[in-house]
Every structure is written in structure tokens, then in C-alpha cells.
């Protein structure tokens with residue numbers, strides 16, 4: 048959606064005119080039984096509300112908030128050929144993801160670009176609800192993200208945390224104490240996930256190269272105008288060529304690591320740096336219901352990239368908002384630091400300490416309430432025509448769940464605008480982040496498609512906050528008197544002004 052803001056309005060105007068003129072020729076006769084979609088702004092034929100959104104001058108989520116105020120908790124936007132249904136209330140999310148969980152558990156059709164990168168929906172996040180999804184998800188959850196498995200990767204986290212602290216220390220020393228928060232947090236999580244995926248050692252240069260490639264892939268996956276208006280695809284041949292190039296580059300870079308891991312497994316002891324276990328090991332011989340053969344190398348790249356994509360920017364975004372909140376409220380920083388001190392004394396904080404830290408856990412929960420790293424859950428679709436809030440939901444609709452209207456609903460929260468970790472202490476307020484007991488805040492989604500990385504993400508966020516606060520005292524850079532909490536939509540919802548902060552080593 049980010050591209051909408053930069054659209055050339057004149058270009059759109061001309062295109063819109065041509066398209067609208069042609070629409071007149073396309074009559075509505077022959078349409079099947081009328082359905083009652085949720086309300087929404089009237090749009091133009093064929094292009095729907097596309098130009099209203101593009102020309103509003105607002106960020107996409109601001110537009111969604113405006114529509115929510117105007118049309119209520121469920122509304123429709125027609126974006127070119129896509130019907131997008133927005134769901135913004137806890138009751139309706141409960142109806143969709145819990146009461147009608149199975150029906151709302153699918154994913155919509157992919158864009159042509161995403162089809163290439165997902166190997167035609169051969170990933171956990173993109174697969175339609177069915178046997179492929181079940182096989183891939185079961186493998187990811189049981190083979191990789193279970194509590195036992197997560198414990199096995201403890202050393203990987205220890206090493207990544209040491210690297211993180213060292214990088215911040217070096218950067219701070221070279222820049223009068225000033226560091227970029229998001230970039231460093233991203234790097235640390237990326238190191239962990241790369242190691243978990245490929246199980247082979249990589250130097251910092253290689254990690255940075257893969258990280259750059261990973262960012263290029265994410266940019267390439269951004270929606271384009273012709274994804275909404277396929278009629279315009281002849282104008283996008285250059286972009287399509289670029290997609291193929293990026294995909295080739297991705298395969299060229301990552302397939303050698305797959306081969307290296309295969310060889311390490313086939314010749315035990317041949318590579319002393321090889322880890323005892325990696326996500327790839329679960330995938331080499333994976334049996335997927337309805338398929339005869341194991342995943343190809345291309346599919347393995349896709350499945351590993353999914354783990355990297357799912358866990359990197361989401362977690363790092365959480366860290367950026369966390370440090371911003373810590374700087375904004377020194378009292379919070381003191382409470383976090385004092386709790387760490389009283390729990391671990393002078394030794395380094397370890398992930399085993401985290402469950403004992405009540406305030407840290409309350410802080411992280413409040414962080415995910417106030418700043419869910421993705422404002423929209425991944426797009427859902429229904430497996431068969433369904434009803435939601437009394438409206439019709441057709442199978443070709445994208446169902447978009449907007450998280451902040453739930454986690455900041457004044458009917459569910461006291462003073463929802465205020466960032467206050469204390470709300471979760473001594474039972475003042477409660478919320479089940481899995482959404483199983485109630486829908487009040489669901490930063491990881493809810494129901495069948497709930498984020499399988501929830502457990503790992505909570506370890507990573509808690510651990511990084513604890514480490515960063517134990518090692519450094521955080522404050523605003525001298526030119527910034529107040530933290531600006533405005534946000535912008537990138538791959539996740541990051542701070543509009545990327546956070547720079549002063550990190551003063553405590554020792």
C-alpha cells in the first residue's frame with residue numbers, strides 16, 4: 048500500500064478516464080445473485096475506490112481509520128478488481144476467527160509476483176486452508192518452534208545478543224553515543240533466524256549480504272498498481288523483469304547454503320561449524336499431503352525465506368518502539384533496570400530469568416498492545432461464501448483485520464491512549480494475547496492462522512529489551528526534545544522518523 052502515496056495523480060486521472068469510459072460498455076447484466084457486502088464509499092466502475100484512496104493524501108491506515116469512523120466496524124473498499132473487507136472490532140473478529148474459525152482460515156489469491164516468490168502458495172502463510180497448509184504448518188510448529196526445539200537454539204541467541212551489544216557499543220563509541228535502534232535489532236534477529244534456518248556458520252559480511260537481498264525481496268513483493276488493475280499489466284513489463292532478476296539472485300545466493308547443509312548432513316563431522324539441527328533438516332524429506340516428492344531447492348529457499356521474513360522485521364519493529372517508550376518515560380526505564388538488577392544481580396541477564404520478571408513481561412505486553420508491529424493481520428479469505436456481522440463475504444474477498452482499533456478500543460481498555468505497563472500488573476487489566484479466551488489485543492492474530500512464531504517472538508523481544516536495558520542507559524539524542532510517536536507503513540508499522548538514540552554503557 049505504500050506505493051499509493053507516491054502515485055502520480057495525473058497519470059491516474061488519465062488511466063481512470065480511459066478505464067471508466069470502457070466500463071460503460073461493460074454492463075452489469077448476467078451478474079449472479081446479488082449479495083450484500085458491508086457498507087463502504089461508492090466507487091467508480093472497475094477501479095472502485097482505488098483513486099479515492101490514492102488521492103486522499105493520507106496514509107493507508109489513516110484512510111482505514113476514517114472509513115471506520117464513517118461506516119462502522121466492518122466496511123468494504125473496492126481496490127480495482129479486489130474486494131477488501133475491513134474488520135475493526137473485537138466482536139466481529141471473534142465471530143470470524145473463533146466462532147467461524149474454519150471458514151475464515153484461508154488466504155486469498157496471490158499477486159503474480161507473490162506467486163513466484165511463494166512457489167505458487169507453497170508456504171505456511173500463503174497456502175490456502177487445506178492439506179498443504181496443514182503439512183507445512185505442522186512441520187514448522189513441531190519441527191522448529193516447539194518449546195523443546197526453541198530451547199535447543201539457546202546458544203544461537205546468546206551469541207546473537209553478544210553481537211548486538213558489541214555492535215551498539217562500537218557504534219555508540221564512534222558517534223558520540225548515538226546509535227540506530229531498528230537496524231541493530233534487525234541484524235540481531237536476522238542472525239538468529241539465519242542460523243536456525245541453515246545451520247551453517249556465516250561471517251558478518253555474508254549475513255549483511257543476505258540481509259540486503261532479503262530487503263530487496265520485500266520491496267519487490269510490495270503491491271503494484273497492476274496487482275489491483277491487471278488490465279494495466281502490459282505497462283509493467285520492466286517491473287516484471289526485475290521480479291525475475293531478484294528471484295534469480297535470491298536462488299543464486301541461498302541455494303549454495305542448502306547444498307552445504309545437505310553435504311554436512313550426508314558427511315557427519317565434515318563441517319565442524321555445522322549446527323546439530325536446522326529448519327532445513329525438517330524440510331529435506333518433508334512429506335506434504337497430496338504431493339509425491341520432497342520440496343525442491345527452489346521451494347526450500349521459499350520456505351526458509353518465509354521464516355526469515357516472518358520473524359525479522361516484526362520483532363525488530365517491536366524493539367524500536369520499545370526503546371522509544373523507554374526513552375520517553377525514564378520511570379519505565381528505571382523500573383525495568385531495577386527489576387533486572389534485583390533478579391540477576393551483577394551477572395548477565397539470561398532468557399531463563401525472563402519469566403521471573405513481572406514488570407518486563409507487563410512492559411512487552413503493553414508494547415504489543417500499543418504498537419502491534421503489523422497493524423493489519425495477514426489477509427484472510429473464506430473457504431466458502433459466508434456471513435460476518437450479517438453481511439455477505441464472498442470467496443474472492445480479501446478480509447483485512449485491523450488490529451489497533453481493537454487494542455485501543457475504549458470499551459475494552461481504560462485510558463487506551465496511555466502507554467502504561469502497570470495496567471497488566473496486580474490484575475488491574477488482563478488480556479489473553481492468543482485471543483483464545485477473549486479478543487482484546489491480538490498482535491499475533493487469532494484462531495487457526497495465529498502466528499506460529501508467537502513463543503519465539505516473545506522470547507526475542509523480552510530478551511533484547513532486557514539485554515539492551517541492562518547494558519545501556521537510553522536517552523534521546525540532543526537535537527530531539529520529544530519522541531515523535533508517529534508511524535509509517537513499511538513491511539511493518541515502523542516509526543515515521545527512524546529512531547536514533549543515545550546508548551550510554553552502564554559499565
Ligand code: HEM
Nearest residue numbers: 171172357358361362424425490491492493496498500504
Ligand atoms: C513480534 C513478532 C511477530 C509478530 C507481531 C507477528 C505477527 C503475525 C501476525 C499478525 C500473523 C497473521 C495471523 C493471521 O493470519 O491471522 C502472523 C502470521 C505468521 N507468522 Fe508471525 N509475527 C511475529 C513473529 C514471527 C516469527 C518469529 C515467526 C517465525 C519464526 C513468524 C512466522 C509467521 C508465519 C509462518 C505466519 C503465517 C501463519 C499461517 O498462515 O498459518 N512470525 N504473524
